Amino acid sequence: MKCTIAGLATLAVAASLPLVATSTQAAESARPAAYELQGDAGGSKFEGIGADPGRGRFYVSEVTGGEIHRGTAMDARTEQWLGGDGTDGRFTARGITTDAAGRVYVAGGPNGIGTGRPDLWVYSPEGDLLAALRAPGENVFLNDVAIGPDGAAYFTNSNAPQVYRVALEAGEWTVTRWADASGTIEQRAGFNLGGIVLSDDGSAFVVAQGNVGALWRFDLATARVTRVETGDAALTDADGLVLQGARLTVVRNFARMIATLQLAGDGRSAALVEQQASDPTRVLTTAKVLRGRMLYVDSKFDEAVAVGPYEVVTDPLAR
Template sequence: MKRPVLIATTLLLLTGAGVADADARPDRYQLPGDAGGSKFEGIGADERRGLFYVSEVTGGEIHRGSSGSAQAAEWLTGDGTDGRFTARGITVDALGRVYVAGGPNGIGTGRPDLWVYSPDGVLLAALRAPGADVFLNDVAIGPDGAAYFTNSNDPQIYRVADDGTGWTATRWADASGVVERQPGFNLGGIVLTADRGAFVVAQGNTGKLWRFDAATGAVSAIATGADLVNADGLLRQGETLTVVRNFSRMLATLRLSADGRSATLVRQQATDPTRVLTTAKALRGQVLYVDSKFDEPTATPPYEIVTEPVS
């Protein structure tokens, strides 16, 4: 009597029937928010565990969700927890450790500029970046396993790692002689190139892309011929680079060479006019975009991560 059941099950597996239902995921994810309004910016993805982390600008809370569940939850409290009153870029390394950029959290306050947490939410490090007026915006994991943070106030990148003697933050690259500081947000989004030999970094106020050599820190311009003003988050998938242009409400798609030395515009697409998207990460076949609520004086729910950004 069991043979027909086994045959039917085998046929389902071979034909793929039922696979879509088993792997069905939400097209948007709900974030918890504060009664007085919440705004969001960064997102990190843990591909191995199927988790994503979202940073809250208003208060510095960190929220965590699963690719299979529509409802995220507060993972780390804010409002002064570990000296964190705001949070910006966020990423996850191969060990599941979570790195959080503090934006202006430490400017004029003596508070930390960044934090590192274990996968279980244990604080591993709360660090000040060397220098003054440091606004850590976004973060990416380098080929050496360290985390590299961009500075939106000056054209600098900071390296954060535990190299065996404890966690440290050092100024890894200073491109002041090449990248001109402009009013507004300077260096922001950062991704590693396909050949893992360089970082591509966005300068949001000018719309320029810059290449930082991963071995030397040397910087050079990447010619795109494209309007990338308000470039915020970057997402690289193979040779495809997506530039999220927050208040321009546009997504730019470029073909990026493996070494990051050249980029060609493929298309520009208008995003949902009711949202200001800041950045994106890929997680198990989906691209997740942060709806920041930056356009609302007092943000109101729903607070969402979306998978369909185009209007």
């Protein structure tokens, strides 16, 4: 009798396995290939994206107005999560990311230049404003943001070779100039520092300087800056960076290319793996991984007056 019961149990488990696999495959195929963003009647342009894997959410920043949009992994349609056009002093928004607690950090780009308005914001997962801060300096263009191993957020400045640190300390949110590479990184015309990722071993940030096609390593222990050795890899227009283990994806916006490099664990060097042409009808700015899939922002930067559909896409390549 015991053997019979065991045999029946084994058969029951075996019979159930294909159903589980089929269910998983069905769920994966049900995920949208693109996510629709809610644009304004006069045209909208977008730039940054942040992912909250634990909650299955992603956030997209709108350049035109500063609205923040939110979506989920399984729903093709997003919502406007935070208002713009002056909400919390925000009229434009750029890079965006989340921390382990689900807090959302938003870079303001030129929002505070000559206006006295905030340069960045921090929100709770529920959308409550936690901080609206001005960074030290008068010509600060906060472009992108990443979370460090200390839990603080680090923002790049496109108008100077600087990185700012934002943290909650002694119950107050503070922003300080963490690194200044003025003696090492030459400031050029156009957008300089942009995309930022933490190296795989957590020892440094790797930052893109898109106008010259360079990657820079900011050591976390010393704030010392050195150039990442990338050989002859073409990286002009490098914008968003995504690191998955040793695999570094570089989104080259107006070059309309996606570069893949193998990045050393400490971020000191990177070897080109491949360059692929991205969709010529889109200018992709950056990307984030959400539950195993890369999500790319279609900025609409190539359109004088943007026209929908406005989308976050999972397939960035030329067709």
